[in-house]
Amino acid sequence: MTGSTSSPSSRTPLSRGAVEELVTSHLPIVGYQVNEMLVRLPGHVLRDDLVSAGMAALAAAAAGYDPSTGVPFARYATLRIRGALLDELRGMDWAPRGARSRARAMEGVEERLTTELGRRPSRDELAAAMGCAPEDVDAVRGDVQRAVVSLDAFDGALSDVLPQRGIGPEEHVLQGEQVRYLRAAVEALPERLRVVVAGLYLEDRSVADMAAELGVTESRISQLRTEALGLMRDGMNASLEPTMVAPVERPGGVVDRRRQAYFAAVAAHASVAPSASAAVAADAVVTAVVTTTAAAPVPAPRRTGWSATG
Numbered sequence: 001m002t003g004s005t006s007s008p009s010s011r012t013p014l015s016r017g018a019v020e021e022l023v024t025s026h027l028p029i030v031g032y033q034v035n036e037m038l039v040r041l042p043g044h045v046l047r048d049d050l051v052s053a054g055m056a057a058l059a060a061a062a063a064g065y066d067p068s069t070g071v072p073f074a075r076y077a078t079l080r081i082r083g084a085l086l087d088e089l090r091g092m093d094w095a096p097r098g099a100r101s102r103a104r105a106m107e108g109v110e111e112r113l114t115t116e117l118g119r120r121p122s123r124d125e126l127a128a129a130m131g132c133a134p135e136d137v138d139a140v141r142g143d144v145q146r147a148v149v150s151l152d153a154f155d156g157a158l159s160d161v162l163p164q165r166g167i168g169p170e171e172h173v174l175q176g177e178q179v180r181y182l183r184a185a186v187e188a189l190p191e192r193l194r195v196v197v198a199g200l201y202l203e204d205r206s207v208a209d210m211a212a213e214l215g216v217t218e219s220r221i222s223q224l225r226t227e228a229l230g231l232m233r234d235g236m237n238a239s240l241e242p243t244m245v246a247p248v249e250r251p252g253g254v255v256d257r258r259r260q261a262y263f264a265a266v267a268a269h270a271s272v273a274p275s276a277s278a279a280v281a282a283d284a285v286v287t288a289v290v291t292t293t294a295a296a297p298v299p300a301p302r303r304t305g306w307s308a309t310g
Contacts, residue, residue, distance in 0.1 A: 013063075014062070014063070014065065014067075019059075019062045019063055020062075022062040022065065022073055022077075023058055023059055023062045026058060026062075026073065026074060026077055027058070029058065029074065029077055029078055029081060030051060030054035030055055030058055030081055031051075033054060033078065033081050033082055033085060034047060034050045034051055034054055034085065037050065037085055037089075038050070041089075045089075049088060050085055050088060050089075053084045053085055053087070053088040054081045054084060054085055056084065057077075057080045057081045057083070057084035057085075058077055058080070058081055060080065061073070061076060061077040061080040061081070062077070065077075102140050103140055105130075106126070106130060106137065106140050106141075109126065109129050109130050110126055112129075113125060113126065113129055123137055123138070177240070178236070178240070180270050181235075181236040181239060181240060181266065181270045182232070182236060183269075183270075184235075184236075184265075184266045184267070184268075184269035184270035185231075185232035185233075185235045185236050185266050186232065187269045188235065188262060188265035188266045188268075188269050189228055189231065189232065189262075190262075192214070192224065193224055193227060193228035193231065194228075195210075195214070196210060196214075196221060196224045196225055196228055197225070197228050197229075199213075200221075200225060207221045207222060230246070231259070231262060234246055234259065234263070235262055235263050235265075235266040236266065238263035238266065238267070239263070239266065239267050239270065
């Protein structure tokens with residue numbers, strides 16, 4: 001049985017003259033694609049670098065084009081050129097994932113302050129809200145400016161060409177460690193605080209219901225919830241990133257000794273497989289921990305520590 005389409009092994013290669021004709025007649029495609037992309041890129045991206053990548057892709061497309069497929073060469077070459085330009089940009093983009101994470105965290109804090117203040121926050125205000133020095137804010141902004149391009153900024157036409165990418169192996173390990181310690185933090189909570197966390201985030205009970213059950217005021221339930229989430233955050237960071245643990249007024253005092261005992265319990269629980277109930281509790285309070293910590297000044301995000309950025 002004879003088909004109408006040809007395979008790569010059976011197609012007749014184009015002559016050198018035909019290839020050169022395709023390249024010459026379709027040169028404007030390279031310029032158009034480069035111009036369209038440059039308007040979304042920082043000014044320090046060199047046009048010549050993109051043009052070189054586009055020209056190489058055009059030549060490769062012409063050499064590999066099979067007219068029998070019925071696909072117009074202009075369309076085929078456009079896809080090849082666009083993909084080559086994205087590959088070129090991806091190769092230029094040196095910014096590590098950690099730098100991007102810090103930039104997103106700062107952007108979130110800046111947006112919150114803009115809403116609260118009715119204006120864009122100053123450098124010092126932003127640093128205070130993030131719990132870091134103004135120089136750290138400058139460093140994050142410098143990382144963002146030095147990054148050649150953020151591929152997330154392209155529209156749907158370009159993002160269709162870009163393959164979907166999940167988190168890397170290192171981030172996967174770090175996230176798994178965070179979740180393990182978060183589960184341990186729930187399980188190690190003192191009974192009263194664990195009851196509040198379970199009631200509010202697992203059983204979907206109201207503050208009024210919890211107040212009636214425990215015989216306290218609704219404001220006291222809110223205080224217990226805040227205390228529980230803050231204790232969980234510090235309990236995780238005591239193992240993951242000690243520099244992010246909130247200091248106590250009286251080191252060595254009763255409160256400090258109780259906190260240290262809780263930190264040790266979290267570490268002990270994290271060293272064994274969590275129970276099913278603890279796992280469910282952890283998943284339910286992740287959003288609460290993030291929301292609560294985001295409402296107050298937080299330290300600059302670290303590699304494994306828990307902060308408002310997760």
